[in-house]
Amino acid sequence: MGLVFDIKRFAVHDGPGIRTTVFLKGCPLTCGWCHNPEGKNPHIELSWRKERCTGCGSCQDACPNNAIHYRDRPELNKTLCDLCGACVDVCPSEALELVGTSMTEVQVLDYIKKDIPFYDQSRGGATFSGGEPLAQPEFLYSLLKACKKQEIHTTVDTCGYAPQEDLLKITEYTDLFLYDIKAVSDKIHLRETGVSNRIILQNLGILAPDKVIARIPFIPGVNDSIKEIEELANLISSHRIDRVTLLPYHRGGVEKAKRLVAVESVVFEPPSSDTIQKALAVLQDYGLKAQVGG
Structure with missing residues (x-):
C-alpha cells in the first residue's frame, strides 16, 4: 500500500514515448521552486481552490472537530483536523479536496495496464515521480517489479536523496532514471x-551512465550563472552521462501551493530565453546531448 497524489495518462515529458506517470507523495527536499508542492508532504492533506469557493x-x-474557521479562506488547525473529509463532502462548489489516495500495487497497475497498446506503439511505459518516489521505497520496488513482469518500460524520476540500498534495490527493475541535479555546491544545495x-x-x-538522463532544474538566482552551469556540466560529463535536460523554472507550482491550507509559496522570476540558450550552449560545449524540457 502506498500514497499516490496523481496518475497522469498520456504523458510525453516523463521519459520516452507515451507514458503513464504515477506521482507518489512525500519528498525529503524543501525546494522553493517545486512544481508539485502537493507532493512534498508524506501525508494526506487538505487543498482549497479559491476560485471555486463561494x-x-x-x-x-460540517467539521466535527472544530478544526476549520472560515474568514477570507478556510483556516485549518492541523492539530484538531483528522482529515475525515467531512468538509470536502459538503462543499457545494468542490473547492475543497483531500490530496493523496492510499492505493495498492494492483490498483496502480490497473491504471498503468490500460495503455499498454500505446506503450508498445510509441516505445513508452510507466514513470514513477513525486514528490520523491524513493520516499516510499518498498511500494516503488513492488510497482517496478510488477511492471517488468508485464514487460512495461520503467522510468524513475528522482532527486537521488535516498539510502543507497534503496536505490540499488530498484535498479534491476528500472530501465531509465531521470536524475535531478540542482547544484554542485553543497552550500547552495543545503540552502x-x-x-x-x-x-x-x-x-x-x-548508476550505469547509459540508464541516466541528468535533469537540471534551472532556477534564477540559484544555479543560472555560467559558472554554476559549467560546474554542473563538468560534474555530469565526469560521470560519463551524456544526456541532460534543462528544466527552466516556471510558476506552475505557485497556484498549487496556494491551494494547500496553511502553506506559503515561493515565487521566482522565470529565466529569459536568452539565459536558457546560453546555458544550453554551455552544456553542449561539454559534449553533452542537451535539450530544454517542459
Missing part, C-alpha cells in the same frame, strides 16, 4: 533544498 461556510459548520547533496552525488555514481 464563501458559504459549510466547511466550518535551497534543506539537505546536503553528498548522498545525491554518491548515488549518482553507482
Whole structure:
C-alpha cells in the first residue's frame, strides 16, 4: 500500500514515448521552486481552490472537530483536523479536496495496464515521480517489479536523496532514471533544498551512465550563472552521462501551493530565453546531448 497524489495518462515529458506517470507523495527536499508542492508532504492533506469557493461556510459548520474557521479562506488547525473529509463532502462548489489516495500495487497497475497498446506503439511505459518516489521505497520496488513482469518500460524520476540500498534495490527493475541535479555546491544545495547533496552525488555514481538522463532544474538566482552551469556540466560529463535536460523554472507550482491550507509559496522570476540558450550552449560545449524540457 502506498500514497499516490496523481496518475497522469498520456504523458510525453516523463521519459520516452507515451507514458503513464504515477506521482507518489512525500519528498525529503524543501525546494522553493517545486512544481508539485502537493507532493512534498508524506501525508494526506487538505487543498482549497479559491476560485471555486463561494464563501458559504459549510466547511466550518460540517467539521466535527472544530478544526476549520472560515474568514477570507478556510483556516485549518492541523492539530484538531483528522482529515475525515467531512468538509470536502459538503462543499457545494468542490473547492475543497483531500490530496493523496492510499492505493495498492494492483490498483496502480490497473491504471498503468490500460495503455499498454500505446506503450508498445510509441516505445513508452510507466514513470514513477513525486514528490520523491524513493520516499516510499518498498511500494516503488513492488510497482517496478510488477511492471517488468508485464514487460512495461520503467522510468524513475528522482532527486537521488535516498539510502543507497534503496536505490540499488530498484535498479534491476528500472530501465531509465531521470536524475535531478540542482547544484554542485553543497552550500547552495543545503540552502535551497534543506539537505546536503553528498548522498545525491554518491548515488549518482553507482548508476550505469547509459540508464541516466541528468535533469537540471534551472532556477534564477540559484544555479543560472555560467559558472554554476559549467560546474554542473563538468560534474555530469565526469560521470560519463551524456544526456541532460534543462528544466527552466516556471510558476506552475505557485497556484498549487496556494491551494494547500496553511502553506506559503515561493515565487521566482522565470529565466529569459536568452539565459536558457546560453546555458544550453554551455552544456553542449561539454559534449553533452542537451535539450530544454517542459
